[in-house]
Amino acid sequence: MALRLLKHAFIEDYAEPRWFNTPPELKKTYDIVIIGAGGHGLACAHYLARDHGLHNIAVLDASYIGGGNTGRNTTIIRSNYLTPEGIKFYADSMTLFTELSDDLETNIFYSERGHFTLAHNESTLRTSRWRAEMNKFYAVDSEVVDPDEILRTCPQLRIDCGGNHPIEGALFHPPGAVARHDAVAWGYAKQASKRGVEIHQHTPVTDILVENGQVTGVVTPRGTISTRKVMCAVAGHTPEVMAMAGLPSPIEIFPLQACVTEPMKPWLDTIIVSGSLHLYVSQSSRGELVMGAALDPMELHSRRSTFEFVTGLCDQVLDLFPFLGGVKVNRQWAGMADMTPDLAPIMGTTPIEGFYLDAGWGTYGFKATPIAGLTMANTVAEGIDDSRIRAFSLGRFDDFNLVGEKGAAAVGH
Ligand code: PYC
Numbered sequence: 001m002a003l004r005l006l007k008h009a010f011i012e013d014y015a016e017p018r019w020f021n022t023p024p025e026l027k028k029t030y031d032i033v034i035i036g037a038g039g040h041g042l043a044c045a046h047y048l049a050r051d052h053g054l055h056n057i058a059v060l061d062a063s064y065i066g067g068g069n070t071g072r073n074t075t076i077i078r079s080n081y082l083t084p085e086g087i088k089f090y091a092d093s094m095t096l097f098t099e100l101s102d103d104l105e106t107n108i109f110y111s112e113r114g115h116f117t118l119a120h121n122e123s124t125l126r127t128s129r130w131r132a133e134m135n136k137f138y139a140v141d142s143e144v145v146d147p148d149e150i151l152r153t154c155p156q157l158r159i160d161c162g163g164n165h166p167i168e169g170a171l172f173h174p175p176g177a178v179a180r181h182d183a184v185a186w187g188y189a190k191q192a193s194k195r196g197v198e199i200h201q202h203t204p205v206t207d208i209l210v211e212n213g214q215v216t217g218v219v220t221p222r223g224t225i226s227t228r229k230v231m232c233a234v235a236g237h238t239p240e241v242m243a244m245a246g247l248p249s250p251i252e253i254f255p256l257q258a259c260v261t262e263p264m265k266p267w268l269d270t271i272i273v274s275g276s277l278h279l280y281v282s283q284s285s286r287g288e289l290v291m292g293a294a295l296d297p298m299e300l301h302s303r304r305s306t307f308e309f310v311t312g313l314c315d316q317v318l319d320l321f322p323f324l325g326g327v328k329v330n331r332q333w334a335g336m337a338d339m340t341p342d343l344a345p346i347m348g349t350t351p352i353e354g355f356y357l358d359a360g361w362g363t364y365g366f367k368a369t370p371i372a373g374l375t376m377a378n379t380v381a382e383g384i385d386d387s388r389i390r391a392f393s394l395g396r397f398d399d400f401n402l403v404g405e406k407g408a409a410a411v412g413h
Contacts, residue, residue, distance in 0.1 A: 019189060022199055029225065031057060032230075034233065036235075037061035037064075038233060039184050041061075042192055043370055045059050045197045049196065055195055057197045059189075059199045060220065062202070069235040070185045072256075076176070077176065078177070080115070085391040085405075086407060087134060091140050094175060097179065101187075108183045115172070118169075119170055120167055121165070124168075144171055149170075149172070150172075181366055203221075207244050208244040208245045210352055213353055214228065229354045230355050231357075232359065233358040233359070236335065242357070253300070253336050257332060257334040258332065259313065259331060260288040263286055264283070266283060268289065274316070275410070277316040278294040293316070303334045303336060304334060310329055343413070347359075347379070347392040348379050357394060371388070
C-alpha cells in the first residue's frame with residue numbers, strides 16, 4: 001500500500017485507475033435501463049452482469065453516484081425484523097454484506113457492533129420479546145436482555161435516563177453492524193463497469209415510453225433511448241417516475257434527517273437505538289457519533305435540514321449520555337424516504353410489461369442493498385418475481401395483502 005501511494009505521489013504517468021468509465025455519448029439502445037445510480041440500482045446492474053451475463057445496460061442518474069439516500073443514511077445493518085418475509089430477506093442481505101468487501105474488491109468497512117433497541121416500558125419489552133422469538137425461529141441472533149447486560153456492553157449509558165424514561169431492557173441483536181455507504185455504491189459501480197455496464201451521471205429520465213402496455217424507451221435531455229426493460233430505483237422520487245409510466249403510487253415521501261458530531265476517541269462500540277426517545281447512535285471509524293431520529297412529521301419532498309431536528313435529537317441523546325454536553329455537532333443532512341402504508345418495500349414486476357420497481361424503502365434501504373440488487377437482477381433478467389420478493393409486490397395494495405412490517409423502523413414513524 002505504501003509503495004502504491006508513493007508511486008501515485010511521485011510518478012506523473014502512473015495514473016490511479018478510474019473506478020468506472022462513462023462513454024461520452026449515450027447509445028440509442030440498451031437491453032436494460034436502470035434509473036438511479038444509488039446502491040440498489042448499481043447492485044442490480046452488478047448482479048445482472050455477473051450472474052446473468054447481461055452487459056448492455058445503462059445506469060442513469062439525475063445527479064451523482066450514491067448522492068441520494070445511499071449517501072444520506074446512518075449505515076445501520078440488521079435483520080431483527082418482525083415478519084417472516086422481512087426477517088428472511090434482511091438475514092440474506094446481512095450474509096451478502098459480510099462477503100461484500102471480497103466480492104466487490106472494495107473495503108466497505110463492515111463492522112459488526114451489536115445492536116440494542118432500548119425498551120423504556122413494559123409494552124416495548126413485550127414487542128421486543130415478540131420480535132426476539134420471531135427472529136430466533138428464523139435463526140437470527142436476537143434476545144431480550146436486562147439493564148445489567150446492556151451496561152456490560154455500554155457502561156456509559158445512563159440507565160435511569162435522567163428520571164425521564166428509565167430503561168427496562170433491550171432487544172439485543174449481536175450481528176447488528178455498520179459499513180461505509182459510499183464504498184458500497186462505488187464498489188458496485190466498479191464491478192458493474194468492469195463488466196461493461198455504462199453509468200451516466202447527471203442524466204435525468206424525463207419520461208418513460210410505453211406502447212400497448214410494454215415499455216419501449218426512456219427520454220432524457222441527452223436523447224431518447226430505446227429499451228424494453230426499465231428498473232426504477234430512485235428513493236425519494238418514486239411517485240414521479242411511476243407517474244411517467246402511468247402508474248399510481250401508494251408511496252408518501254417524508255424527510256429523514258441525521259447528523260454527525262465532531263470526532264471523539266472511540267468509546268461507543270455498539271449501536272444504541274431508542275424507539276421511545278426516537279434516536280439511534282453509533283460511532284463511525286472516524287470517531288464521529290452518527291445520529292438520527294424519526295421522520296419529519298409531515299410529507300415534504302425536500303432535503304432541507306432543520307435546527308428543530310438537531311436540537312430535539314441532542315436533547316434526547318443527552319438523556320442517555322449526559323457527558324456529551326460539550327460535544328459539537330459538525331454536520332447535518334437529510335434524505336427523502338419513500339414510505340409505504342405497511343412499512344415494507346415495493347419490489348418486482350408491475351402491470352406495465354418491462355417496468356420493474358425497487359422502491360418503498362422508507363428508512364431501511366441501505367441494509368437491503370445487496371439482497372435488493374440480487375433479487376431485482378433475477379427478476380429483471382427472468383421477467384418474473386424472485387420468490388424472495390413476492391410478498392413485496394405492488395399488487396398487494398389492490399389485494400389488501402399487506403406485510404405489516406412493524407420491525408422495519410428503528411424508531412417510531
Ligand atoms: O431501520 O435500522 C433502521 C434504521 C436506522 C436508521 C433509520 N432506520
